[in-house]
Amino acid sequence: DTGVSQDPRHKITKRGQNVTFRCDPISEHNRLYWYRQTLGQGPEFLTYFQNEAQLEKSRLLSDRFSAERPKGSFSTLEIQRTEQGDSAMYLCASSLAQGLNTEAFFGQGTRLTVV
Amino acid sequence: LAKTTQPISMDSYEGQEVNITCSHNNIATNDYITWYQQFPSQGPRFIIQGYKTKVTNEVASLFIPADRKSSTLSLPRVSLSDTAVYYCLVANDYKLSFGAGTTVTVRA
Numbered sequence: 761d762t763g764v765s766q767d768p769r770h771k772i773t774k775r776g777q778n779v780t781f782r783c784d785p786i787s788e789h790n791r792l793y794w795y796r797q798t799l800g801q802g803p804e805f806l807t808y809f810q811n812e813a814q815l816e817k818s819r820l821l822s823d824r825f826s827a828e829r830p831k832g833s834f835s836t837l838e839i840q841r842t843e844q845g846d847s848a849m850y851l852c853a854s855s856l857a858q859g860l861n862t863e864a865f866f867g868q869g870t871r872l873t874v875v
Numbered sequence: 876l877a878k879t880t881q882p883i884s885m886d887s888y889e890g891q892e893v894n895i896t897c898s899h900n901n902i903a904t905n906d907y908i909t910w911y912q913q914f915p916s917q918g919p920r921f922i923i924q925g926y927k928t929k930v931t932n933e934v935a936s937l938f939i940p941a942d943r944k945s946s947t948l949s950l951p952r953v954s955l956s957d958t959a960v961y962y963c964l965v966a967n968d969y970k971l972s973f974g975a976g977t978t979v980t981v982r983a
Contacts, residue, residue: 764918793971795973800975801975802960802973802974802975802976803918803919803971803973804973805970808970816970849916851919853918864921864971866917866918866919866920868916868918869917869918871916
C-alpha cells in the first residue's frame with residue numbers, strides 16, 4: 761500500500777500524559793498536513809510542512825501541540841499534558857506542490873481517547 | 876477563506892442521481908472548488924475539483940455556473956456504498972477548510 765500511513769490507529773491515554781503520533785506520507789509528496797476531527801465536524805487544519813519546513817503552525821491548538829518533519833519525509837505530532845478535550849481523530853494528509861492543486865491524500869487517522 | 880454552505884443531510888435510493896449544491900458567495904478569483912468524500916473512521920478522499928463550467932470524472936460531475944457563487948456535485952446512479960459525508964471546499968492552496976459537510980444516506 762503506497763498511501764498515507766498513520767500510526768497508531770488508536771491511542772488511549774490518561775490525562776496529563778504525552779502522546780506522539782507518526783505519519784508517513786506518499787513518498788514523492790513534498791507537502792504534509794495535520795488535521796484534527798471531532799465527532800460530527802469536518803477536519804480542522806492544524807499545521808503544514810513543505811519538505812522539512814513548517815510553513816504554517818498558527819492553527820496548532822495550544823503550545824502543548826507540536827509537529828516535526830525532520831528529514832522532509834515522515835512527520836510526528838506530539839501533544840503534551842493531554843486533556844480530555846484533546847480526544848479526537850488526528851488526520852495526516854500529503855500532496856504534491858503543483859500550482860493551485862488542492863488534491864490532498866489523507867491517512868486513516870489516529871483516534872485519541874484521553875481518559 | 877471563503878465560507879461554504881451545504882445541506883446537512885440528503886436521502887436517496889440506489890440507482891438514483893444525487894445532486895448536492897454548495898453555496899460560496901465570497902469565492903475569490905483564484906479559488907478552486909473541491910469536493911471530498913468521507914466514510915466513517917476513514918480520512919477524506921478527493922472526489923473532484925473545478926474552476927468553472929463543468930468537470931466530469933469517473934466518479935462524479937461538478938457543475939459551476941458563470942458567477943461561481945455556487946456549485947453542484949452530481950453522483951450518478953448511487954449505490955449503498957456511496958453513503959458518506961461529502962464536503963465542499965473553496966481554496967487556492969494547502970489550507971483546506973472543511974465545514975460540517977452533507978451526510979448522504981443511500982437506501983435500498
